Amino acid sequence: MNAGGVFFLGLRYLARHRVKTILLVSAFVLAMGLPVSISRVVGHVEAQLRSRAEQTGLVLGAAGSALELTFNALYFTKPGIASLPYSEVEEIHDTGLGQAIPLYVRYAAGDYRIVGTNLDYLDFRKFQFAEGRSLLRLGECVIGARVARENGIQIGDSVISSPESLFDLAGVYPLKMKVVGILESTGTPDDRGIFVDLRTAWIIEGLGHGHEEASELSDDQILERKGDTVRLNASIVEYNEITEENLNSFHFHEEEGKLPLTAILVLPYDEKSQAIFKGRYANKDTRILVTPADEMEELFDTVFRVQRVVLSLLIAVGVAAAALGLIVFLLSNRLRAAEFRHLKNLGASPATMKALIGFEAGFVLLCSGLLTIAVLVLVDWIVPIVLIRLI
Amino acid sequence: MILCEDLQFRYEGDPFTLRVNRFSSEAKETLALIGPSGCGKTTFLNLLAGILQPESGKIRFMGESLSELDLPERQQFRREKIGMIPQNFELLDYLTVRENLMVPFWIGKSSREDRVEAAKRIEELAERTGISPLLEKYPTHVSQGERQRAALCRGLIRSPQWILADEPTGNLDTENQEKIVSLLLEEADRIGAGVIMITHEPTLQPRFDRVVDLLELREEVLRP
Numbered sequence: 001m002n003a004g005g006v007f008f009l010g011l012r013y014l015a016r017h018r019v020k021t022i023l024l025v026s027a028f029v030l031a032m033g034l035p036v037s038i039s040r041v042v043g044h045v046e047a048q049l050r051s052r053a054e055q056t057g058l059v060l061g062a063a064g065s066a067l068e069l070t071f072n073a074l075y076f077t078k079p080g081i082a083s084l085p086y087s088e089v090e091e092i093h094d095t096g097l098g099q100a101i102p103l104y105v106r107y108a109a110g111d112y113r114i115v116g117t118n119l120d121y122l123d124f125r126k127f128q129f130a131e132g133r134s135l136l137r138l139g140e141c142v143i144g145a146r147v148a149r150e151n152g153i154q155i156g157d158s159v160i161s162s163p164e165s166l167f168d169l170a171g172v173y174p175l176k177m178k179v180v181g182i183l184e185s186t187g188t189p190d191d192r193g194i195f196v197d198l199r200t201a202w203i204i205e206g207l208g209h210g211h212e213e214a215s216e217l218s219d220d221q222i223l224e225r226k227g228d229t230v231r232l233n234a235s236i237v238e239y240n241e242i243t244e245e246n247l248n249s250f251h252f253h254e255e256e257g258k259l260p261l262t263a264i265l266v267l268p269y270d271e272k273s274q275a276i277f278k279g280r281y282a283n284k285d286t287r288i289l290v291t292p293a294d295e296m297e298e299l300f301d302t303v304f305r306v307q308r309v310v311l312s313l314l315i316a317v318g319v320a321a322a323a324l325g326l327i328v329f330l331l332s333n334r335l336r337a338a339e340f341r342h343l344k345n346l347g348a349s350p351a352t353m354k355a356l357i358g359f360e361a362g363f364v365l366l367c368s369g370l371l372t373i374a375v376l377v378l379v380d381w382i383v384p385i386v387l388i389r390l391i
Numbered sequence: 392m393i394l395c396e397d398l399q400f401r402y403e404g405d406p407f408t409l410r411v412n413r414f415s416s417e418a419k420e421t422l423a424l425i426g427p428s429g430c431g432k433t434t435f436l437n438l439l440a441g442i443l444q445p446e447s448g449k450i451r452f453m454g455e456s457l458s459e460l461d462l463p464e465r466q467q468f469r470r471e472k473i474g475m476i477p478q479n480f481e482l483l484d485y486l487t488v489r490e491n492l493m494v495p496f497w498i499g500k501s502s503r504e505d506r507v508e509a510a511k512r513i514e515e516l517a518e519r520t521g522i523s524p525l526l527e528k529y530p531t532h533v534s535q536g537e538r539q540r541a542a543l544c545r546g547l548i549r550s551p552q553w554i555l556a557d558e559p560t561g562n563l564d565t566e567n568q569e570k571i572v573s574l575l576l577e578e579a580d581r582i583g584a585g586v587i588m589i590t591h592e593p594t595l596q597p598r599f600d601r602v603v604d605l606l607e608l609r610e611e612v613l614r615p
Contacts, residue, residue, distance in 0.1 A: 005497030009486075016485030342481040345442050346545075347470030348498035349463050 006352060010359040020332070021364060027325045028368030031318035033375045035311050040376060042307050044383040046300055052188055053292035057098070058266040058277060060088065066290040067299060072105050073263035074292055075189045076113035079106045084287065086198070087257030089264055097273035099124075101265040104201040109159045109177075112147050115193045116201020124267065125190055131155050132181035135197050138250055139242025141177040142195045145185035153179055158241075159194055161204045175204045176241040187384065202259050203242070203250065210242065210250035329364075333357060392417050393439060393553070393585070398448035400438055409434050411448070414603075418453070418552070421576055421586040423596045426605040432589045433557055435605065439587065440473055440555050441465035453552065470499040474546035474584070476556035476575070480538040482530035488541045489513060489526040495549050509548060516544040520574050536567035543571060547578050554579055556588040560595065572598055 014021045052074050061069035062082035072078045083104075092100035101124055104116035115121075122134060122142070132155040135142055141159055153159065161175045177196060185191055202208050242250060252259070266289065268274035281289035333340075340353055348356075398411040409431040416422050426432050437443040438450060441457050444465075450457040452472070460468060469475070482491045492513045496506050517523040520540045525533050530541070539559055546554055556575065560568035572588075572595050579586045588599070596602045 002497055002500055005499075005501075009483075009494075009497055012490065013483075013485045338481075339483060342477065343494070343498055344466075345437075345440070345469075345475055345477070345481075346495055346498060347466045349466050351463075352498055 002352070003355070006355045006359050010356055010363060014360060014363060020328070024325050024328060024364050025367045025371060027321045028365065029371045029375065031321040031325070032368065033372040035314040035318060036372070036376060037379045038307070038311065038314065040379050041383050042303060044380070044387060046296075046303075048384065048387050049296050049299070050293065053296040056265060056292045057268055058274065058289055058291055060084070060092070060100075060264040060266050060281065060287060060289050061262065063284075063286050063288055066288055067295055069263055069288060070290055070292045070295045073103055073265060076105045076115055076193055079108070079113070079262070081262055083260035083262055084264070085257060086259045086261055088287075089261070090257065092264065092266060092277075095276075097276055098266055098268035101267070102198055102261045103263045103265065104198055104260065105262050106260075107161050107201065107204050109161050109194055110151075112144075112192050112194050114141075114161055114201060114204065115195050116198045116204075117195060118198060121265070122195065124265065125186070125188075127186070127190070128184040130182045130184045132179070134181055135195070136180070137242075138197060138200050138203065138247060139175070139177055140180045140196070141200070142181035142183060143179055144183050144191040144193045144195075146191040147194060148179075148182045153182070155179055155182065173206065173240055175200070198259075198261075199252075200242070202252065205260075207254060207259055208250055208252040210246050329361060392451075392453065393587075394449075394451040395439070396449050398438065398445050398450065400434060400443060400445045402434075407431070409438075411435065416585060416587060416601075419579075419583055419585050420601065421579065421599045422588070423599040423602045424587055424589045424605065425591065425596065425602060430605050432605060436555050436557055436587065436589060439553075440475060441469050467499065470495060471549065472552045474549065474551035474554040476542055476546040476554065476559045476588075478558040478561045480530070480535075480542040480562075482538055482541055482545075484529065484531055487527050487529055488522060488533065489517075491530065491541060492516070492526075492545050492548050494545065512548060512550075513544070516547060516578070519578070520544055535562055536564075536570070539563060539567070539571055540574065543575055543578070547582065547584075550582045551584055554584050554586045554588075556586065558589045558591065560590060560592060565594075568592060568595060 053070070056074055059069055059073040061073070062084045064082050065078075068078040068081050072081050086102060089100045089102045092098065099120065101120045102117060103121070105113055106116075107114045119134060127142075129142075130145065130148075132142070143153060143159065147153065147159075157179050158176045159179060161177070163174055177194075177200065183190065196204075199208060203210075266277055268277055278289060278291075281287050343353065343356075344350075393414070393416045395411050395414040398414070399408060401408040407429075414435075424432050424436070434443065438445055439452075439457075441450075441460065445458055448458065452468070455468070457465065457468065482488070483494065486494070493506070493509060496509050501509075513526070514523070517526055520543060522533075522537055522540050522544065525537055525541070530538055533541070539562070543559065546556070554575065559575070560571050563571060575586060575588070576598060578584075586599070590596065
């Protein structure tokens with residue numbers, strides 16, 4: 001047997017019949033790669049979601065969907081969930097059982113969610129600053145690495161909050177926020193977050209505002225004076241940026257304790273504290289206290305059940321594709337019977353013929369295997385990047 | 392020389408039996424093998440080439456008993472000493488004409504020197520048979536006559552001692568038949584090879600040293 005000759009003849013056959021070869025390889029790659037790729041994608045999603053969930057002790061929110069609350073607090077999605085008052089943060093602090101970190105995740109700037117919180121959140125997530133500093137006053141923001149990278153934002157630039165509705169003229173005004181810090185990449189949803197002080201988030205909602213001093217306004221701008229209360233008409237200039245000059249004009253018309261939060265991260269000091277917290281909120285109709293890890297567990301139980309069904313179907317399809325590939329290969333060899341007979345007549349030994357057929361089959365399988373591995377490497381590389389965008 | 396004695400062969404499940412009591416051909420002899428269709432000419436040629444193994448009898452090829460060799464030995468013998476030229480050209484459609492001429496080297500053991508030598512020989516043969524411009528083309532892109540010339544070159548590429556040609560002119564027009572037979576006999580003479588060629592063309596038979604009709608030689612070939 002001439003190994004070089006077998007290699008040459010086999011390669012030339014496959015190259016000359018490249019369409020058939022590509023179809024065979026594609027069929028095998030699909031048959032092998034699809035089920036494995038799906039498993040790996042689900043694995044990545046699971047790892048990503050579980051890891052963040054396990055790092056976050058408990059999440060308190062208004063009664064509603066536990067999963068939506070978890071996603072709002074951990075992944076900054078589901079901005080429409082019901083709110084709870086800020087006073088509950090103080091209540092948790094007062095118990096002495098754990099730390100409470102408020103979150104108000106309702107608004108966005110373009111595709112990026114504005115996360116109203118306090119400095120405890122930045123410490124809790126162990127953020128490192130790539131550039132700049134932390135939040136010091138109203139109107140400042142710290143942005144995640146992807147926000148900076150994707151938009152070319154640098155320290156000193158501004159980010160403007162998006163209006164909730166283009167046609168809601170009486171609604172939320174855009175607020176221009178100054179970027180004072182850019183975070184190091186964490187590979188988590190924090191990379192896509194714009195972090196502001198809670199009060200800045202409330203100002204975006206219109207719960208707090210700054211405007212011209214009422215005492216300096218002309219009479220035609222004042223609708224009514226009643227004791228300390230002055231009602232102004234729409235000609236009053238409201239500030240859409242918080243600066244050194246107008247900072248002191250910003251104020252809230254509501255007690256801070258009544259201002260809204262979408263979630264509170266509850267970080268019990270120990271297991272006993274955690275149990276007490278769970279017991280305390282177990283019977284409250286208006287609140288839910290969720291353990292994110294448990295929510296993810298429940299979510300993945302459902303996902304895995306669906307995945308098992310999908311994988312079973314895909315494996316069945318894969319086996320059918322592989323069987324079809326085998327039939328195509330066998331039929332192709334049958335069609336080549338005259339060619340093989342002639343090679344034998346020219347003096348090719350049975351070993352040479354077997355090696356030739358084996359090489360062609362092996363080459364197709366090897367290419368399929370290598371391509372499948374390449375697809376899996378690509379999946380492993382690209383899925384975490386895509387996940388950060390999606391979650 | 393080739394010598395066959397008491398040769399008997401039968402395809403499994405087929406009542407036809409080929410029996411040859413005695414057949415011989417001298418070295419460098421050119422021989423036209425004739426006879427009506429189905430009389431066993433191709434079978435006989437395949438027996439001589441060692442492609443088929445007789446049920447009984449002996450085939451001696453230049454003193455070597457072909458019928459006593461095992462399959463790999465017969466294949467090696469065929470690769471090295473016999474040039475086969477089939478009726479239907481049997482060129483591989485996925486190889487160029489040049490690559491087709493190299494096939495006898497790819498399917499058996501051959502050294503690098505052999506292949507370098509073969510590459511030179513391809514140029515010479517292609518030049519003499521007029522297929523030089525076709526060497527890089529695929530068989531499907533050349534004419535019938537050109538394909539047969541390529542098949543002829545492939546049969547000659549290893550400079551065999553015998554050329555066994557199974558009606559190589561069967562698919563060609565008269566002009567190309569003449570050309571192919573002339574080329575075959577010239578090249579055989581050049582390398583000192585014997586030729587046994589099956590043909591139905593009476594006009595070609597005078598070109599050979601001897602004509603053997605399998606049916607007329609009743610004592611050599613019998614039907615049951």
